[in-house]
Amino acid sequence: MLIFYDIPSKIGAWSPNTWKTRYSLNFKGIPYKTVWVEYPDIEKTIKDLGIAASATKPDGKTPHYTVPAIYDPATKTGLSDSFAIAKYLDEKYPDKPTLVPRGTEALQKAYIDAMMSKFDALWQFMFPKTTWILNEKSEEPFRRTRKQKFEKTMEEMYPQGEKRKEEWKRLEEGLGQIDKWYGKEDILVMGGEDKVCFADFAFAGFVIWIRILFGKESEEWKDVSGWQNERWGRMIQTLEKYE
Amino acid sequence: MLIFYDIPSKIGAWSPNTWKTRYSLNFKGIPYKTVWVEYPDIEKTIKDLGIAASATKPDGKTPHYTVPAIYDPATKTGLSDSFAIAKYLDEKYPDKPTLVPRGTEALQKAYIDAMMSKFDALWQFMFPKTTWILNEKSEEPFRRTRKQKFEKTMEEMYPQGEKRKEEWKRLEEGLGQIDKWYGKEDILVMGGEDKVCFADFAFAGFVIWIRILFGKESEEWKDVSGWQNERWGRMIQTLEKYE
Numbered sequence: 001m002l003i004f005y006d007i008p009s010k011i012g013a014w015s016p017n018t019w020k021t022r023y024s025l026n027f028k029g030i031p032y033k034t035v036w037v038e039y040p041d042i043e044k045t046i047k048d049l050g051i052a053a054s055a056t057k058p059d060g061k062t063p064h065y066t067v068p069a070i071y072d073p074a075t076k077t078g079l080s081d082s083f084a085i086a087k088y089l090d091e092k093y094p095d096k097p098t099l100v101p102r103g104t105e106a107l108q109k110a111y112i113d114a115m116m117s118k119f120d121a122l123w124q125f126m127f128p129k130t131t132w133i134l135n136e137k138s139e140e141p142f143r144r145t146r147k148q149k150f151e152k153t154m155e156e157m158y159p160q161g162e163k164r165k166e167e168w169k170r171l172e173e174g175l176g177q178i179d180k181w182y183g184k185e186d187i188l189v190m191g192g193e194d195k196v197c198f199a200d201f202a203f204a205g206f207v208i209w210i211r212i213l214f215g216k217e218s219e220e221w222k223d224v225s226g227w228q229n230e231r232w233g234r235m236i237q238t239l240e241k242y243e
Numbered sequence: 244m245l246i247f248y249d250i251p252s253k254i255g256a257w258s259p260n261t262w263k264t265r266y267s268l269n270f271k272g273i274p275y276k277t278v279w280v281e282y283p284d285i286e287k288t289i290k291d292l293g294i295a296a297s298a299t300k301p302d303g304k305t306p307h308y309t310v311p312a313i314y315d316p317a318t319k320t321g322l323s324d325s326f327a328i329a330k331y332l333d334e335k336y337p338d339k340p341t342l343v344p345r346g347t348e349a350l351q352k353a354y355i356d357a358m359m360s361k362f363d364a365l366w367q368f369m370f371p372k373t374t375w376i377l378n379e380k381s382e383e384p385f386r387r388t389r390k391q392k393f394e395k396t397m398e399e400m401y402p403q404g405e406k407r408k409e410e411w412k413r414l415e416e417g418l419g420q421i422d423k424w425y426g427k428e429d430i431l432v433m434g435g436e437d438k439v440c441f442a443d444f445a446f447a448g449f450v451i452w453i454r455i456l457f458g459k460e461s462e463e464w465k466d467v468s469g470w471q472n473e474r475w476g477r478m479i480q481t482l483e484k485y486e
Contacts, residue, residue: 103433107350107442109424110432114357181352189353190346199350 001031005045005069008036009133014212016205020082021068023201026242028089028096032070039138042067049078058149082205083109086198099198104190108199111189115203118174121167122206128158129213168220172227178203179228187231187238196239204239207232244274248288248312251279252376257455262448263325263441264311269485270439271332271339275313282381285310292321301392325448326352329441342441347433351442354432357424358446361417364410365449371397372456411463415470421446422471430474430481439482447482450475 004025006018013022013034025032037045046053046065053063069080075092079085086099100108127146131154134142143154150157159167183191189199207224214220225233247268249261256265256277268275280288289296289308296306312323318335322328329342343351370389374397377385386397393400402410426434432442450467457463468476 103438104347104350105426105434106424106429106432107347107354110357110421111350111353113420113424114353114360117357117360177356178353181349181356183348186349189349191348195346 001033002073003071004032004034005037005042005067005071006034007042007067007138008038008135009130009138010135011133011212014130014133014209015067016209017066017082018068019205019208020198020201021070021085023204023239023242024082024086024089024099024198025070027099027196027201028093030089030093030096037067038135039141045069046078046080051078051080054081054084082202083112083198097196099201101190101197104197108197108202111199112202115178115199115206118177119171119206121170121174124157124159124167125171126209126213128154130209133213168223172223175224175227175232179231182231187234193238196242200235200239201242204236207236208243211236244276244316246314246316247275247277248280248310248314249277250285250310250381251281251378252373252381253378254376254455257373257376257452258310259448259452260309260325261311262451263444264313264328266444266447266482266485267325267329267332267342267441268313270342270444271336273332273336273339280310281378282384288312289321289323294321294323297324297327325445326355326441340439342444344433344440347440351440351445354442355445358421358442358449361420362414362449364413364417367400367402367410368414369452369456371401373452376456411466415466418467418470418475422474425474430477436481439485443478443482444485447479450479451486454479 002025004018004021006013006022007015013019035045043065046067046069049069049071051065051069054066055064056062057064066080068082068085069078070085070088071078072088072092077088079088083100087105089096090098090100127150131139131143131146146157147153182189187193188196189203190197210224211221225236245268247261247264249256249265250258256262278288286308289310289312292312292314294308294312297309298307299305300307309323311325311328312321313328313331314321315331315335320331322331326343330348332339333341333343370393374382374386374389389400390396425432430436431439432446433440453467454464468479
């Protein structure tokens with residue numbers, strides 16, 4: 001059984017990045033066991049698996065070890081980075097549905113780049129919300145690294161009053177830019193309702209982050225799932241069987 | 244025979260946007276005649292063809308009429324916007340090679356969005372260079388609209404000395420971001436050397452704009468075609484048969 005490394009919280013799986021891999025594994029129907037790793041333990045866990053750093057820290061030099069990561073006992077392979085994991089799964093489990101169909105890798109990477117560029121307004125809502133549901137052990141480093149980056153506390157970052165309305169509107173407009181790429185009736189990026197690919201999960205990871213942290217019954221989730229003619233609500237519902 | 248509307252200059256076809264359609268038509272092998280339209284005549288030409296505005300002017304309201312445009316006498320259809328034209332050509336000429344393979348429309352649109360976001364440093368070089376090769380009739384409105392937008396003349400905009408080196412470096416870094424999406428050996432966005440799609444032409448339109456305005460023998464083209472392990476030089480060469 002494959003091992004999947006995820007970050008815990010007081011309310012279960014939450015991370016947009018690890019959700020990409022959770023979705024991917026469920027989509028492919030590969031049995032796996034989740035190992036929960038708090039932030040301060042990520043580096044050691046990943047290094048012990050013999051996995052190289054997937055990025056560098058803000059200084060551009062120090063190796064940055066991240067989850068999602070997987071360990072596949074069948075091939076004795078450890079791997080991090082959700083896109084690299086998707087490609088690995090396609091290669092090693094070719095009889096399962098495909099996450100990165102031949103010829104779509106660069107297009108999917110560009111989609112993710114473009115999608116991320118529309119999320120300007122997202123972080124100020126989601127980083128604070130995340131802080132408030134992390135376990136104590138993860139909360140401290142999460143707070144510290146974000147404070148270094150944004151030069152404010154998570155409580156200062158979280159928009160209030162009129163600012164909140166404006167920034168929420170800006171998030172809606174950002175998603176509206178993504179909406180324009182899709183055909184009118186399409187729910188998934190490759191069209192229709194069943195041609196799922198990794199890019200759908202890459203995007204859905206961020207949308208489900210909102211749903212999980214605000215809650216299914218919240219006004220915020222009603223907003224997001226209703227925006228753009230309910231496109232994102234329908235998308236998350238279509239992908240629900242892979243949660 | 245289909246009619247293709249393009250903007251002339253002292254040195255022939257140059258516009259990155261119309262090149263997308265020129266490439267598309269040549270790729271599909273559809274016979275066409277080019278009609279050259281100077282900037283001040285675009286609006287009337289497009290309106291006379293019964294084509295709706297493809298965009299709005301910077302005020303967000305006034306309709307903006309653009310080329311490329313085509314008129315297809317076989318179906319009495321006029322159309323602008325290079326992506327819409329590509330889709331039309333695929334639909335009406337299904338026996339010709341396909342520009343937007345089924346399932347790739349949203350991905351290609353996202354690719355173009357992401358690609359454009361890496362061109363920050365491009366405009367300051369290419370808008371002035373364009374000004375200097377336009378015919379007199381087009382030069383005036385081209386200068387005027389860019390001066391309104393950037394609040395400087397094209398001569399002031401063109402980077403000089405140390406600034407030029409820095410901005411040229413920044414352009415290289417922008418293209419480096421695009422490069423990362425591609426497989427090591429791939430020349431085209433869908434992989435390999437022969438699976439051409441519209442997104443290749445959308446990108447190549449900007450690269451050939453550089454080659455045409457600086458010239459094949461220029462230092463600048465040597466730079467651009469050599470960057471990222473000669474990826475862009477090889478791409479333009481691969482697509483040369485569709486010029």
